[in-house]
Amino acid sequence: LQDQLAPSFDVPDLVASAKVLGLFVTWQLPEAKLRGCIGTFRPVKLEGALADFALQSSLADRRFRPVALEEVPLLSCRVSVLHSFEPCQDAYDWEIGTHGVRIDFTVVASRLCPCSATLYSATFLPEVMVEHGMSHEVAIGKLVRKAGYRGRCDDGLIESIDATRFQSSIKEVSYDDVAGRLSGCLT
Numbered sequence: 001l002q003d004q005l006a007p008s009f010d011v012p013d014l015v016a017s018a019k020v021l022g023l024f025v026t027w028q029l030p031e032a033k034l035r036g037c038i039g040t041f042r043p044v045k046l047e048g049a050l051a052d053f054a055l056q057s058s059l060a061d062r063r064f065r066p067v068a069l070e071e072v073p074l075l076s077c078r079v080s081v082l083h084s085f086e087p088c089q090d091a092y093d094w095e096i097g098t099h100g101v102r103i104d105f106t107v108v109a110s111r112l113c114p115c116s117a118t119l120y121s122a123t124f125l126p127e128v129m130v131e132h133g134m135s136h137e138v139a140i141g142k143l144v145r146k147a148g149y150r151g152r153c154d155d156g157l158i159e160s161i162d163a164t165r166f167q168s169s170i171k172e173v174s175y176d177d178v179a180g181r182l183s184g185c186l187t
Contacts, residue, residue: 019043022082022166024125025053027067029074032131036061041082041102041123050079073175080125080168088163092136099165100126103143106160107151122147126168 023046024039038057040049054077058067067075088094094101102123109116122143129139140161144153151157 018046020046020049020081020083021085023049023053024080024082024168025050025057026078026080026125027058028076028078029071034064035067035071035075036064037125039080039082046081073179076172076174078170078172080127080170082166082168084167086165088165091140091158091161091163093163094136094165096129096134096136096139098126098167100124100128100168101139101143102164102166103140103147104162104164105144105147105149105157107149107157120144120147120149126166127170 021043022039022041023044024037026037027035029035036057036059038053038061040053060066082100088101091103100123102121104119104121106117106119109118124139124143124146128134134142140158141153144157144161149157
């Protein structure tokens with residue numbers, strides 16, 4: 001490939017330079033086995049952020065070892081462009097199959113020292129609850145654990161959660177799709 005011209009995927013300049021409200025890149029092996037997922041809720045330019053998060057999610061997601069070269073032909077890449085952010089009335093004010101959810105909550109370390117508090121945050125993209133058959137209650141419980149909180153997940157904690165719902169537009173591409181496009185460009 002060193003002597004070949006870089007293939008063009010004909011992404012219009014307007015799309016590449018577009019700002020999106022949030023973006024996540026997810027890598028999966030067959031049977032939806034997660035290998036990495038990293039993104040942001042901050043507005044970013046699609047062009048640069050897509051490359052950055054593709055690398056970060058494949059090599060730097062702390063939950064997984066970096067993707068190995070021999071895994072690459074088995075991978076699919078899902079890009080989720082986030083939109084339609086809305087504050088939830090409570091932790092359960094979102095629809096499974098439509099919304100993703102981000103939770104934020106603060107836990108005071110001790111009643112004796114209320115100035116010492118820890119902020120927790122976690123997110124599930126809209127497809128996660130569907131793929132894993134989660135109810136609202138199960139999803140919120142798993143998000144609390146994903147955020148790193150190890151205390152009791154009781155009604156008081158659930159009531160303290162600030163939740164934001166959002167939607168996403170998804171494009172998924174397999175290695176075979178990309179390899180086919182590349183081979184067409186190189187012949």
